[in-house]
Amino acid sequence: MFDRIRSLRTNWLCNTPVARWKRMSEGTPRWSAGRLTHAALGIAVERFANVPRKGGDTPYLSHLLAVSALVMEHGGDEIQTAAGLLHDVLEDTKIPAPELVELLQTRGVSHHEARAVVDIVEATTDGTLDAARDDQDWPARKRTYLGALRSKPRSHPALLVSLADKVHNIESTRDDVRSRSTIAFYDQPWFNAKAPEQKWYYQSLARIFREKLDGESKVARLLNRLESAVHEVFSGVPDTVKPELIERP
Numbered sequence: 522m523f524d525r526i527r528s529l530r531t532n533w534l535c536n537t538p539v540a541r542w543k544r545m546s547e548g549t550p551r552w553s554a555g556r557l558t559h560a561a562l563g564i565a566v567e568r569f570a571n572v573p574r575k576g577g578d579t580p581y582l583s584h585l586l587a588v589s590a591l592v593m594e595h596g597g598d599e600i601q602t603a604a605g606l607l608h609d610v611l612e613d614t615k616i617p618a619p620e621l622v623e624l625l626q627t628r629g630v631s632h633h634e635a636r637a638v639v640d641i642v643e644a645t646t647d648g649t650l651d652a653a654r655d656d657q658d659w660p661a662r663k664r665t666y667l668g669a670l671r672s673k674p675r676s677h678p679a680l681l682v683s684l685a686d687k688v689h690n691i692e693s694t695r696d697d698v699r700s701r702s703t704i705a706f707y708d709q710p711w712f713n714a715k716a717p718e719q720k721w722y723y724q725s726l727a728r729i730f731r732e733k734l735d736g737e738s739k740v741a742r743l744l745n746r747l748e749s750a751v752h753e754v755f756s757g758v759p760d761t762v763k764p765e766l767i768e769r770p
Contacts, residue, residue: 596739
């Protein structure tokens with residue numbers, strides 16, 4: 522009886538909030554943030570400091586931080602996390618890829634690591650700031666992006682960064698459409714495609730990510746979150762996508 526009481530007491534002491542916090546504080550992370558993380562964060566802050574998210578006043582930096590956090594939380598390494606912070610630099614600023622490599626190097630990052638980060642950023646870029654991005658070129662850009670995703674091997678580091686980006690985007694959209702219809706949401710002027718086209722695109726993304734990453738335990742929850750949000754956002758949207766938008770083999 523005494524041993525039983527002592528065992529119960531020991532288990533209770535080991536599971537108090539203080540004890541749990543002590544165990545957490547004594548643990549070690551998969552990797553430690555170093556010069557690369559500081560450099561990427563600094564560049565992201567500089568380039569997006571005064572940029573809001575579409576249609577509102579939320580700082581765009583919130584998206585970059587959220588994507589990098591999702592990457593970290595689902596098995597990403599420091600290079601992938603840095604790419605998460607910078608994944609929109611080529612797309613939404615006037616910095617070309619070689620200059621981004623140089624910017625990272627001027628902040629103390631090795632050429633090897635800088636090039637690895639920018640390779641991922643290039644792989645997750647959908648058009649550039651100086652290229653046309655409107656309702657006319659939207660279908661071609663999305664087919665290109667989907668085709669590039671499909672061609673990547675399962676081990677490609679850009680897949681996790683892209684998945685994190687799409688999860689944060691569609692979950693943000695889900696939160697917005699709860700107070701209005703999805704049709705009305707995508708009718709806003711800053712979107713280059715209406716709800717049926719967006720449905721085709723996000724359903725295509727979900728299928729490709731499932732094909733590429735299914736069975737990867739670290740990203741299982743992230744895949745489920747993407748599919749759940751896509752279903753919730755587009756469940757009431759008719760399948761009236763134009764024939765020319767259908768994915769090409």
